[in-house]
Amino acid sequence: MSFRCLGTFRFVALAFVSAIATPSHADWVQSTALDAVQPAPSAFALQAQNPPSITWSRHPKATASTVYTVEIRNGANAPVRYTTTRNWFLPTSKLADGTYYWRVLASNAPNEWSTERGFVINPNSTVFDVPDSSVLRARATTRSRPRMLPTSFLPYSQWNAARIAERGAGVKDLTSDVVGHAPILDAVADSLWLMTTTNTNNAAFVAQQSEIRYRLNRTTHQLEAASLLYKLVPEQRYLDEAIRRGDELAALNPSGPTSFVNQDQGTRIIALSLAKAIDLLDGKIDSARRARWVEVVRLRGIDLYNDLAGNNGRLDQFPFDSHGGNNLGFLALTSALMLNEFPEAREWFDFSTRAYIHAVFAWSGPEGGYSQGTAYGQVAADAALKIWDPLTELIGVNLYDKPWAKGFAKFFAQFVPPGQPVHVFGDGHEDKPYLPILKAFSSRVATPESRWYYNNLGGTEDALTLLLAPSPLPVTRATSANAPYNGGVYPSIGFAAMHSDLWNPVRTSLYFKSSPYGAYTHSHADQNGILLMRNNKMLLSETGWYDYYGSPLWNTWYRETKAHNGITFDGGIGQPSGGNTLNLGRKGKITAFSSTTALDYVEGDATQAYDGLLTGATRKVWYLRGKDQVVVLDRLSSATARKFEWNFHAPVAITPNSDGTSTIVNGTERLCVRPLTSGSTLESRTGATPKAGTVESHAAYTRPAATSAEFLTLLDVGCKKLSVALTTTSTGRTLTVDGQVITLPR
Template sequence: MSFNKLSLIRGALLVTSALAWNACYADWAQSSYPLNARPLPANSEQQAQNPPAFSWSRHSTLPATYVLEITGPLAGQVTTVTVDKNWYLPTKAMALGSYSWRVRPGGTSTDWSTPRTFILNSSSAVFEVPDSSVLRTNIINRARPRAMPNGMPIRSSWSAGMVAERGNALTRLQNAVLATVTSEPPVSDSLWPLVTSSTLVTADTNAQWTNIRTHVNIVRRQLESAALIYRLTGDRTYLTEAITRGDQLASLSPSGPTSYAQFDTMTLPIAASLAKGVDFLYADLDATRRAAWLNNAAARATDVYNDLSRQNGWLDQMPFDEHGGSNLGYLALVATLSLGDVPAAATWFDFSFRNYINYVFHWSGAEGGYANGTAYGQYAIDASLQVWQPMSTASGLNMFNKPWTMGFLKMFMYFTPPGSQVHAFGDSNESKPDLRFMKALASRIPTPQALWYYKNITGDEDPLTQLQIQYPLPVLTVATAVAPSNSIYIPSIGWAAFHSNIADPLRTSLYFKASPYGSFNHSHGDQNAFTLSKGARRLLIGTGWYDWYNSPMWSGWYRQTKSKNALTYDGGLGQNTTGYSDPMLFNGQIVGYSTTNSNYDYVEGDATAAFAGALTSNRRQLWYFRAQDAFVVRDKVTAPAAHVFEWNLHAPVPITVNAATGEAQVVNVDQSVCVRPIPNNSGQTYAAVTGPAPQPGTTEYHGVYKKTSSQLSAEFLMLLDVGCKHPTVTVVNTASGRSLTVGGVTISLPQ
């Protein structure tokens, strides 16, 4: 994960500069600055959630209030609300139908935004979030532990069914806690002498952050685990260990190496663990110790609240701040568990709780993808389980029922299906998925597809999270498991997946990306890129590895287009990945997707903008011939100046090439793909490419098909023949273009 400490700078400087982008913009609610809040809902899109969340970019005059006008499906049905934020989440579901909305600054202003439309229909899932005052009352009236599900008995009173479902988890957690008692030494500020106030990440600061994260998280987990076991068993051995570890965390200075100023993503997890410890051990802690734990948590929460609340909540205007969003969630959790004990908690709660539920997550639209990639999505599951579960239990508002959450799980079903060996896209994509997190998420969502995913993931989820969810697991209340369909397109993040049979462990899987998020944050310059695997074997891959954020490997190769199965020019020049906000503008988009033809699936991406003006057009079309288990990839590119265009491919094993036909073959143990130009060797040559040293313990091989001369425009037409079956391929000119036939299936290739 990155620890790029720009949050304070963003909050202090970029909000002001970002507002300036709106000053002379025709529709002020739609900022021209890419990182500002976006006006939603829009484009007559059907909404996944009812009621939908409304948002807009702030007006350049920074008014104290906004007037939001919502026109409903019935004649004369107009609702007007005044809010002091640039977002609004109604507390009650709305009637089905077509709506429009607009917003203006409060007071006498008549500067209305352009009206936008949306649709609520029967597929819009109801998810209602009460007012903060109602939620606070519900939480304060709940007996402690607030984070323990109602009716959760002590272990000696468990039913046979509960023992079968949870007994092993409790035993595993007990064993882990007892082992850690002696294996993990105490943590203290003296272990981390380096001052890391610089906004630039270096190898030394990254090493210290890694050390802090590793050891503090062990102690946090030990506190939470021991406290939970004591609550479930009454064994005072665990109470003693929980108190010992809680005292260690409380001894870490909120202004030391784990402070918000020095390690902005570590301070609130510490506060959250202390608040959880107080919640679970409330009656077993003496008043002095309880106060010490809460005071430490409160000091940390105050630092974060003071930052996030500046400028009326700068994250509302600039939501694409990963650290800010994470801290907003932890602040909501600390507030939830400390209401009634910490006077400031009510202020933190009203600022953060509904805001965070509305915020989750700005890395996709309401359908629930995660633009930073599935590795960072996995990290988000981990953090979300730590935050959502106690928040949901304490408040009675189940975050796992949010439509976005269900879409989030769907992304993992398709892009890290059972048996996946690596993640999809973004930083850490080369790492092996820890599917226990995906299984944990699936266990809380009672749908037939979630049950299929849950049952087909081997291993158990983390016992610490499993023992805090209600019994029985929600997913186990579903009668029948149903595998999802074989293809998906997630519009808001620009991802598509094609599987030969998603339920088959030996499935062919191709993942394609052309994302409006571009290479922003943890994303890469891989618009119009793809990866290909067969079963457990990776065939065509993205290369490089995530050693640390902003490292020479990260910036010079790993994020670059030349390290992907994508188009470059003139020796590896590719998409723009530099700057802070620019990568969001230099993006891609999926402009075509279809699964309606019985012979093939289809996707088309446009990566023109990603090349920052170097190209005037860059389209990639991809057809999956399911019966032939083969793909056709067509790239068409034009530029204002002549270039030698290149079609890159990368593999985890050697690439062998037939010099006569130009066919490249990749054989990974028992699976293979042959990459063949259509027609053979037409105006291009193949060459091996040397890349940087791969991650220790792995191998990578690189090749490129490149045109034989500089050109203003070019086309690459390539066959990906999974299994190297060598189907018959013919190309015939027609009046409107060409007709391409692969193994008896014909498609049209327009000019």
Template sequence: MALALALTFGQAHGADWAKSTDPLVVVATPSDLRVQVQNPPTFAWPRHSTNPAAYVLEIRSGTTVVRTYTANRNWYLPSVALPNGTYTWRVRPSTTTEWSADRSFVVTDASTKFEVPEDSTLISRVTSKARPRGLQSGLPLYVNWPTAMQQERGQYVTWLSNEVKRQITGLGTVKDSDWPLQTSGVASAEVAAQTSAIRSAINKLTRQLEGSVILYRLTGDPIYLNEARRRGDEMVALDPNGPTSYANQDQATRAIIMSLMKGIDYLAADLDATRRANWLRIVTVRGEAMYNALAQAKGDMDQFPLDSHGGTAIGFLALASTLALGDIPEADKWFRFAFRFYVSSMNPWSGPEGGYGNGTAYGEYTIDYYLQTWQALGQATGVNLFDKPWSQGFLKFFMEMMPPGTRTHMFGDGHETAPEMKFMKALALRYKTPQAAWYARNLVGTEDPLTYLQGPYPMPALTVATPAPPPNAALFQSIGWAAFHSDLRDMTNRTSVFFKSSPYGSFNHSHGDQNSFVLKKGGVGLLTEAGWYDWYNSPNWSGWYRQTKAHNAITYDGGIGQVIDGWREPKAFNGQIIAYGEYGNTYYVAGSAATAFPTGAMTQNIRRLWYLRTSDAVVIHDQLASPIARTFEWNFHALAPINVDAAGLVSVTNAGRTVCLRPVSDGLRFERRTGGASLAGTTEYHGAFVGTSKVTSKEMLIVLDVGCKNPAIRYDSTSTNRTLTVGTDTLNIPR
């Protein structure tokens, strides 16, 4: 059957003070009559030019004002959900009547209620709770566990016990003199290595403290109490203004304050008063440094949220302050600054439906941080972040982009690395849904015992009687990603196609890969991304790895691609998904990426991609235009040789899986290309279909025949219609 164009997406705002032209400034939200994923939603807007001390937020239903709030920052999360309905909101500085433009949103039964009590209520709740605040209450000692509990997690106790006992002698003393360089503000291979070394050493040290504390809480064995005291004292001995300071290595300070506060909270009365006072003193000093850096100018992240390290640090500060309430006077202001902001925004790398625009590798690392913070936060405050709709969408993102059997990550820095599926499994275990249960049970590996033993009993996913896979197609509109699968249940022979055209552009850990795709078969890469991630800002990183020519995307005139340099430019020069559709066994997505290229370089760069499940084939249609004549290039990459037979047929075979690339368009020739550095132990191959002449506009229509089945391909064009038939599937090709 023939297919029409899918639903298109767009948005428009009236001109007003709450709409910034700076691509890094927070976008006013909610808007565009969108149905809200969360009820109540978080309201956010750019700061007014006068930077007032407070704002007045007004919510209307029709002409009736139903809610009015005063916010001391440029965002607000109400504590009470809204009834179903269509609403309009606006905001003004508290000192003027200069209202922003109206923005509308919708609350329906599909909007998940997620209510967060006011700060004062939460503080009272936390301080009235006996320690340990951050652990599930009522858990018996390990020797008294019932049989079912021993069967679920007894092995985790053994694993953690073996590790901690081994590290009592195996982990040396961590000291400031281990790191001679000052790393702040300098980019070099040596500094990158030392930054990594500090992170690694502190992570091992904090892990040993937390593991010892958990095991002492579970067993009462003094060997673990003594080790916990020793490792906590070791952290206290580190100079808070030295190599592990927040200014020099922010990841070190945030780990130290969280670990020490978990130790103080979990050990409770078993920590002697002198030692407890010393630990609290260091948490205070380091916590103040974090707070001052994060809260400067009333919190730069309120206005500029795209800060990966800052966002994670706020989560760590939220937990440390929660556990420190009542013991550290400064913890009250830390909590009021960090907790609600963290819970309301959660993550700036996608919209409220979930996802992770920086790529799955950094999303995986983020899961680790969430497991370290969310569980204790939930126990102490009663606010379960695994219930937040964004976090549920975050899990869906991994189920679709990193299904069981996947061998490498997807898009962004670290895309070439093998995923540690134990993190995705750990996330899935905490959701009581058929899809989460299916995902957790089909992922290899076991969760880290340190996070597992702090998790709920029983694990929610393990209580689901009938697991079921998620859908075979998914769109994450706010990050510009789509995934299509032949059958998610078929882990050895599944075809998966991934497409990206992102409004995040090449910002931060993202690449210049708008309108690019990746093709996998049974988790094996057939058409892949190229290069490897040595370190952030390295010559390889900027000169090859992030370049458009290192991806399955369009370039011109010898590899000229999308904008990746600068500070604001990588976010401003971006792409977007403009259409998406699911039609029985045919899935469709389209992206526009002309604005990702240097200003004026391209006037059109539209890529349409269809996945034909019946034929197990991918059709890619590019429409390209430029003000001047160019030679356009259709780049592709593989981890196995690119073969060309006597008839000119191009194919790739990797681990027994094969794809044949069949150009339908005229005026293309195949060229082998050279690339940059690849991950040690891998060999990459690069090619491109190149236009045979310089032109101002060009169409490229290419069929990816998965399995090289050689289906009949017919292209018909009339004055009113163009169709492409692949086997039994027929598509309308837009003009």
């Protein structure tokens, strides 16, 4: 698939969600920069990982030589102190259960201890040890080449019946792939691409970037596939093909169109792919060619390292960089493969490896998930598949065992369940999920939820990654295969999922987003937005399509609130999204979540996302699981009178009815949208031109201009037209839907 840029916890205790959202004390470790790293852990939150990563913003007077002292104490015990030159710290061994307090001191401000913060470790915290860099380095260099192959690897001639049954088809697929592409895959060359970064603001340069990425991905895949196939089946033709493709990549000028400054994704994949080939083909390529390939890896690695190491390790302070985060992982694996080949590799390894393991959850908290949406989460999973298996073999730390990774796998099961036709939230939401990536990632995670997801996904993992995976696949170690809970929440990214019965292909799926990441980078201005599907047919949809990052369509429609099922006012004005970093301040927040057999409930506050244009914007959503009905309550306020608008969209026609309701029919599935309070007017809307071959319909319920407004709406899945009664009492209001009662605020 192409992109144009580059264990969920079941929280039913609302107090715990509130505790996570409690802001930290304002002291020097809490930077005023919106995109700076936040101090964590805090608010005495239970830690998913033991030991947890500790982070803080740099001291305002810090220099490259600043040393931080981190003090950690367990309850009333004497504190233990550590020193580090980075503004994060990951202990090398697990902590005993207990309540912990931590603070930090900068060497350039010896009297300014930070405010003390707390966290909790208990038996529910998963042990995930990451030794010092020296230990990891020794593990990598004591392995003989090929270093990256799993210990279970055997040439195909030595496979037993069980292994052939598990992945014999993968060998056939890899052979077909290599042999089939050998005569038809055009050579890559600098002469194919003429534009440079001076052309970054036009669509032609964006198209060139995409073409470079596409062509290099194909060529590097062919190099790695041919190299691995030669290790499995040592025929000369596979070695010849690997050498041919390696020479093509090595001939590309590191300062040319595939250079870091022109295409950082190109530089990283060339460096890593050549490093993998050097490792796999050790002793099978002549010394001159090997030296040339190694030098290309070194030169391209220098560019990667210099960028990441800039500003004393720029991601340490400003982690929200999709390309940079992935580049750090590419550098970690490349350097591990190149240790003892050139001196710089050791410096790169010590700089990047533990930092990458520490920082893989930059786009969520340690419970997993991906704030940029599931499409870009899939991109992150694809990068992980290129890095994590070989890195695990080299350093003996399995990133798939990291609690974040387990939560990330469950995130896909919750938000891209089997059969779902599209992604949800953020750039690429309209794209069809690419099942080979999702299936591959879930296969590496040994949990009952991943085993259920793996068993129920279609598609086949790419043979190249499959044949580099441990055998048997880790997911088979799970003793059962169980779907996740029907209701799930990821508070650090503000995503919630509510399903009628997640295991059932004919499920109803309701998604809610109110994200602390706002509309930053690939996220959209859709805080408090909802999506609704039934039987994998979209009933309330997101609209627009992702032509490229920063395009006119992207800026004026695709990521705007009016293109989503959210609240606007005065003719489509919604949550501001200009000035990318500012969007981290225009955030939403899930303020409550609960899930029971009969009822799911989620509450979000998007007031801050409107950047002062509104004084209140809350949405409460009830999913009545037994009735398959959804109730949505929006309460809005403004210092200025506004004509508030309740936007909704569908991939088919929206039909207005004479009683003020609306009907959406998508194939066999129906939805009736029913306002439950008087005073709303249904208006049709016009959106951007949809992608060729698709249909988009837009409508909004509006209310007369006022400084406050309420929308109470029933989403009648199946258009059952159940009995509904709204009653006002002395203490509040009740809504009864076919006998099921929910309490509403007055």
